Each structure stands twice: as C-alpha cells, then as structure tokens.
Amino acid sequence: MADGIHLQVITPTALVVDEQVDEVVAPGEAGEFGVLPSHTPFITTLHTGELKYRKGGVENKLIVEGGVADVRDDKVNIMTDGVKED
Amino acid sequence: MASLRQIKTKISSVKGTSRIMSAMKLISAVKLKRAQDLLMAYRPYSDAYQDTTMNVAKRCDQKWHPLLRKSEEPKKLHLVFITSDRGLCGSFNSSLIRKLETYLVTDTESFEEVAFSFLGRRGRDHFGKEGLRVTSSYIGITERNYSEISEKVSTELTNEFVKGDSDEVILVYNYFKSALTQEITYEKILPIESGSEGEDEILVDYLYEPTRKGILNDLLPKYAQVRVQRAIQESMTSEHAARMTAMENATSNANDVIKNLTLLYNKTRQAMITTELMDIVNGTEALSKGDE
DSSP: OTTOEEEEEEETTEEEEEEEESEEEEEETTEEEEEOTTOOOEEEEEOSEEEEEEETTEEEEEEEOSEEEEEETTEEEEEOSOEEEO | OOOHHHHHHHHHHHHHHHHHHHHHHHHHHHHHHHHHHHHHHHHHHHHHHHHHHHHHHHTSOGGGOGGGOOOSSOOEEEEEEEOOSSOOSTTHHHHHHHHHHHHHHHTOTTOSEEEEEEESHHHHHHHHTTTOEEEEEEOOOOTTTHHHHHHHHHHHHHHHHHHTSOSEEEEEEEEEOSSSOEEEEEEEEESOOOSOTTOOOOOOOOEEESOHHHHHHHHHHHHHHHHHHHHHHHHHHHHHHHHHHHHHHHHHHHHHHHHHHHHHHHHHHHHHHHHHHHHHHHHHHHHHHHHO
C-alpha cells in the first residue's frame, strides 16, 4: 500500500492531473485536510483554494474552484468546476 | 424523350444541390470536431462524478435523501427525450422517435402516468400533437447554453421527483459511439441507485465532511445535472456526426444522378446529330436523284 495515492483532478473541460503522488493537501469545506496512503474513505466538498500535492519531494500547487473530493482505496478524485495554475 | 435543354437544366440544378450538400457536410465536420472535443473532455468528469455518486449511494440508506427514494411500484414515469432541432441528419431523429413509440407501447404499461420533457424541436413537434402530458420543452440548445439548460432541466426533474410527481426519470438520447455509429440509449437517472446491489463486498462508510446531509444535498442534485448535460452533449455530437454522414451520402447520390443525366444528355445529343445528318444525306440524295 505504500505506492502512494492516485490523484485525479478533473474539470468539465479537462483532465488536469492524473498521476501517482505521495501526499495531497486540499481545501475542504471544514478546513484544509491532508491525505496519505491508506486513508479511510472520505468525501467532502471543497472551497476555492489551494490544492497541494507532493511527489518525490517536489510540491505542486493548483487553485481549485470548489467542487468535491472523493478519497477511497488510495485514490483521490477531485471534481472541480475549474482550476488555475498557481 | 426529354429535350436537351431540359436535361441541361436538370443537371445544373442537381449540381447546385450537390454543392450545397457538400458544403453542409464540411460545416458539420467542423461542428462535429468541436462538439466531439467538448464531449471527450466532459466524459471523464461525468464518469468520475457518476463513480463517486454510485459509491456514495451504495453506502446510503434510501431514507437519507429524497433523490434516493426508490418506489416499490413506480407509478409515474418521466421521459426526457433528446432530439435535434433541425433535420437533414439521416435517421438520427426518425429512428429515435420510432424506438420511443415502440417503447411507449411495450414498456410503460405498469405506469399510470407518463410525462414528457422534450429537448429539441423534432421530438416536440412529433409527439406534441398526440396529446401527451408535456411538462417542458426546450429548443435552440447550442454549445453555448447547454450547461444552463441542463441545469434548468435537472432542477425541474429533481423538484418534481422530490415532490412525488414522478417516481422514475429516464433519459432517451443518441449516444455518440463514433462518427459512424450512434446508439439509442435509455438511462434511468432518478432515483439515484447504484447498479451493483447485492454484492458481498464489505463497505466502509465514508467520512462525510462537513455532514452527510450536506454532502448528499450537494452531490446528488449536481449528479442529475451532470447526467443531463452529458446526455445533451452526446446527442449534439451524434447529431453532427449523423448529419455529416447523411450529407456525404447525399452528395455521392447527387453525383451519381449527375453522371446518369450527363450520359443521357450525351446520348440524346448524339441521337439528334444522327437524325440531322440523316436529314441532310436524304436531302442531298433526293436532290441528286432529281438532277439525273
């Protein structure tokens, strides 16, 4: 289970991110939350804010405009209305 | 036999038609490309949305949200029928209409009430005359406004469903398989139910944040909208593809007609020349006989 998390960031017009990462930090409705491998199933709505994900020590950032995050079986699906590159 | 002039006019009119049709084909090809790009971009989003919603629905009791309410004996059916506004697209609309007509006869017996929503002029015009219960109809759906329209439609559908005015909502549309094949599709979108019931997998319930109610209230209506928009996009892309194919066939038919007419024209012309020659020869012979 230590191969990380599969992160997908999807908007109605594009598949923005589709890769294997080590850690995801997203702007949840009830505050920022982090996801590491073997996280329990978790679903939350998102605020507009910064989505960070780390892969091999490199941190990437995106601005997501609301949406839903679905965390399940070491997968994080983020469906958002739009993203902006940071 | 038709006169040369008649054939000539006919050829030039068919040529004109063929030019128009090949222009329409080119326009459809451009529109298809654009619609297809939008559809291909939207598919992963709507698939992901569906996946998530199904996973949530699997873990939920149907009492937790009105959109999950599954009737034991559904009485009221609502059909959302998606066609195009314009014709000249082969059997795109007609086969859909025919399919729905059979469906209405064979598959809706158990329902007491069937209501309709029409997206697209063709379906509305066809079924509008038959005195069916039409809740709403939309025409003039384009690439620019389909997301607003899908929102309006899905809001209507979900409100109606929540009030108990419908027990089942089914979308009927052409699914875009490829530029050459479109598939007529029925899709039940309400009540929201996960397809794989009765499976033995052990489900760990989600942690919902902020609350389960809040998530369901956000996720489920949006899901209905996503499904409607997806269907509209599938249908629009299919329409352009169907029109492109239809226009291509029509152009090649027109070219065949032109070929045949040209052949006829040449034959007639040659026949006339022969007749004229014979006249001249006969004439000269008659004259030379007279000299002797």
